[in-house]
Amino acid sequence: MSRKYVIAGNWKMNKTPAEAVELINQLKPLVAGASCDVITAVPFVDIPAVLEAVKGSNIKVGAQNCHWEKSGAFTGEVSAEMLKSLGVEYVIIGHSERRQYFGETDVTVNKRVRAALDAGLTVILCVGEYLEQREQGVTSEICAMQTKIALQGVSAEEMSRIIIAYEPVWAIGTGKTATAQQANEVCALIRSTIASLYNQEIADNTVIQYGGSMNAANAAELLAQSDVDGGLIGGASLKPADFAAIVAAAK
Numbered sequence: 001m002s003r004k005y006v007i008a009g010n011w012k013m014n015k016t017p018a019e020a021v022e023l024i025n026q027l028k029p030l031v032a033g034a035s036c037d038v039i040t041a042v043p044f045v046d047i048p049a050v051l052e053a054v055k056g057s058n059i060k061v062g063a064q065n066c067h068w069e070k071s072g073a074f075t076g077e078v079s080a081e082m083l084k085s086l087g088v089e090y091v092i093i094g095h096s097e098r099r100q101y102f103g104e105t106d107v108t109v110n111k112r113v114r115a116a117l118d119a120g121l122t123v124i125l126c127v128g129e130y131l132e133q134r135e136q137g138v139t140s141e142i143c144a145m146q147t148k149i150a151l152q153g154v155s156a157e158e159m160s161r162i163i164i165a166y167e168p169v170w171a172i173g174t175g176k177t178a179t180a181q182q183a184n185e186v187c188a189l190i191r192s193t194i195a196s197l198y199n200q201e202i203a204d205n206t207v208i209q210y211g212g213s214m215n216a217a218n219a220a221e222l223l224a225q226s227d228v229d230g231g232l233i234g235g236a237s238l239k240p241a242d243f244a245a246i247v248a249a250a251k
């Protein structure tokens with residue numbers, strides 16, 4: 001098993017380039033001693049400034065989406081190639097806010113995953129159920145289905161560039177965290193889905209994060225679970241001390 005904790009900040013639509021540089025500069029000394037991988041996924045327009053600001057540090061840079069075509073008539077979109085050419089290493093795909101507000105489907109998630117891998121990026125693939133689906137008892141089915149469709153056409157070798165983030169939609173930005181047991185159960189279910197698609201070794205090596213109101217106070221318990229290999233952090237990633245505390249808990 002070669003899993004290493006990965007803590008990723010999802011800044012969502014926050015911070016101008018100047019504010020982003022300030023946040024990175026505050027964060028750098030706080031996470032310098034991290035024993036996990038540290039990623040910040042920032043708005044497109046912040047990427048050049050953030051890439052410059054993280055130079056010489058252990059902070060890696062991601063985007064929050066990419067289109068599946070290399071170029072063309074897709075107003076407002078950014079391609080995986082464009083991100084790669086800047087020096088971006090990671091991209092979040094299929095975040096529930098993209099699914100909820102921007103018409104993202106399992107099929108377009110799969111296309112974006114393919115394009116990101118083709119461009120040489122590492123994907124943070126988000127899956128997760130709505131509250132209604134949890135109450136209907138279909139959490140496992142929903143998360144397995146989202147995982148399976150997103151990974152169509154992804155080879156065993158490419159799985160080393162896939163991180164999965166289990167984010168129950170009802171826990172995102174709500175302050176309602178899944179219990180450590182709930183988080184672990186679904187992360188384990190996703191791992192067994194990967195084992196069924198590939199094999200146990202690949203499943204054991206895949207990093208599966210939990211996301212949804214993870215914060216400085218609850219991170220240690222969530223990260224102590226056997227199948228939780230990191231976190232995708234929204235709100236708390238905008239507060240350097242809180243994000244650093246989560247990073248410190250990932251060991």
Ligand code: PGA
Pocket residue numbers: 010167171172173174175211212213214232233234235236
């Ligand atoms: P949150 O967001 O930590 O603010 O709940 C997590 C996410 O949406 O990735």
